[in-house]
Amino acid sequence: MDLSGVPFANSPVLHALVHGQHKHAxxxxxxxxxxxxxxxxxxxxVTRHA
Incomplete structure (x- = not known):
């Protein structure tokens, strides 16, 4: 996923990315x-999702 156009991410965005990661895994x-x-x-x- 290309995040180059994402200037800011709040907790719902992080949640969606982590949820997607879990679904793919x-x-x-x-x-x-x-x-x-x-x-x-x-x-x-910081959230240990690197």
């Missing part, structure tokens, strides 16, 4: 996120 698929800005990367690091 359930069928054996590893989703790939690309283009995350520094804020988005930091959110994933």
């Amino acid at each position: 359930a069928i054996g698929v590893q989703p790939v996120l690309a283009g995350a800005n520094m804020m988005m990367r930091r959110i994933f690091e």
Whole structure:
């Protein structure tokens, strides 16, 4: 998923991404996120979803 056009993400956005990750993992698929800005990367690091 290309996140290069996402300037901001709040908790509902993070929830949707994590939910999607879990759904994909359930069928054996590893989703790939690309283009995350520094804020988005930091959110994933802090929430341990990096």
